[in-house]
Amino acid sequence: MARKSRKYPELTLPISKDTVGYIRLSVLNRDPHGSVENQRLLIEEWGRQHKIPIMRYYIDNGFSGKQFDRLAFQKMLQDIQKGKIDCIVVKDISRLGRDYITVGYYLEMFFPRESVRFVSINDQFDTTDGITNRDKFAYIQSRTRIPLINLFNEQVSFETKKKVEVILDMKAQHGEFIGPRAPFGYQKSKENPSQLVPDPIAAIIVRKIFEMAAGGTGMTGIVRYLNERGIPTPIQYARAQGLNGNFNDGNGSWNSRSVKYILTNRTYTGILVQGKEKRVVEATHEPLVDSITFDAIQKAFQTKAYNVVPQGQSTDNILKAR
Numbered sequence: 001m002a003r004k005s006r007k008y009p010e011l012t013l014p015i016s017k018d019t020v021g022y023i024r025l026s027v028l029n030r031d032p033h034g035s036v037e038n039q040r041l042l043i044e045e046w047g048r049q050h051k052i053p054i055m056r057y058y059i060d061n062g063f064s065g066k067q068f069d070r071l072a073f074q075k076m077l078q079d080i081q082k083g084k085i086d087c088i089v090v091k092d093i094s095r096l097g098r099d100y101i102t103v104g105y106y107l108e109m110f111f112p113r114e115s116v117r118f119v120s121i122n123d124q125f126d127t128t129d130g131i132t133n134r135d136k137f138a139y140i141q142s143r144t145r146i147p148l149i150n151l152f153n154e155q156v157s158f159e160t161k162k163k164v165e166v167i168l169d170m171k172a173q174h175g176e177f178i179g180p181r182a183p184f185g186y187q188k189s190k191e192n193p194s195q196l197v198p199d200p201i202a203a204i205i206v207r208k209i210f211e212m213a214a215g216g217t218g219m220t221g222i223v224r225y226l227n228e229r230g231i232p233t234p235i236q237y238a239r240a241q242g243l244n245g246n247f248n249d250g251n252g253s254w255n256s257r258s259v260k261y262i263l264t265n266r267t268y269t270g271i272l273v274q275g276k277e278k279r280v281v282e283a284t285h286e287p288l289v290d291s292i293t294f295d296a297i298q299k300a301f302q303t304k305a306y307n308v309v310p311q312g313q314s315t316d317n318i319l320k321a322r
Contacts, residue, residue: 017086018055019047022076024095025061036061039091046089046121054089061244065098080114087117093125165276172274175281179274181243183267184234185288196267196285202237203288206262210289213263213297219256226254233258264301269294 021043025036036059047054060070079085088111090096097103111118111127118127168178176194185206189195205226212222232240233254250258266273270287273280 017084019052019087019089020076020079020085021054021057022073022088022090022095023057023059023061024063024065024070024073024097025059026064034091039095042091042121043089046119052087065094065096068097068099068102077110080110080116085116087119089119089121091120092122093120096120169275169277169279172272172277172279173281175272175284177272177274177284181238183265184237184262185268186285198286198288202234205231206268206288209259209262210268210293210297213300214293219259222259223254223256226259260301263297266294 021040023036023039023043025034025039040057043054043057046052058072058076060072063070063073076085076088093103093107096106107118107127110116119125171178171194177188177196178194182188182196182199185199185202186196187199187202189197209222209226212225217225231254233250233252235243235250236252262268268288269291270285271280271282272284
């Protein structure tokens, strides 16, 4: 008698869930103990002590704690909802964020709903007790202590922001450059990061743009000139110089907006206009265009003179060896 074949139900393998580390470094961070590497070392040590491997890290470098649309943070939330994570470890709760209501939502609702354990090492906070209710005393203690820490973190963020704004305004009044990175065409002095100095390569490109505009070349003509010769855009040049971060590269080509930004930026005349109060300080750094030429170009913009594409443009590559 022939043996009947048996049909086995399709096996559904459980999704492997991992313990991960989350790291956030603020743009205002000045504490070396809070660096990305030190946060990672602290989380790794916690993993060794508890014999729990940290499978991967989600890192947001240069993001405010008041901001929750951080790329790595949002990716982590997506992986949680996909069932890939069952434990998150951070240096302290402020790394998660500094907004009382939003952080409270994740701690009190989102993580418990997704059955995700949350560990804050420096705050000695572990939601294991809150989720499993193994230790009622520890759970009650956490429910009263953590909201206070969360509220304190938000207040610290507010006060720090105010102090930084005062300091930056004072620097702006003294003609010190306070931007995070120098405008295209300049670089921060190695001796004094608050001083702008011409970048040996990018300054050539900026001067050429102003030279063409002053000579009557239209916006479209300048854009075509730069693209036909493969001149790197400001963001491409910055990345080649080591810039890291989440910046929009566009389509990799020059466009009218990027050229007009340069042609209307008074920084290139040696003047700094900075801060919420728009502090204006003249002769703070070497100009890449004189004020008379700059003002003439602005007047041409007002009369829409840059809509015409002139003929007979130069074919020289402005970055060739001289």
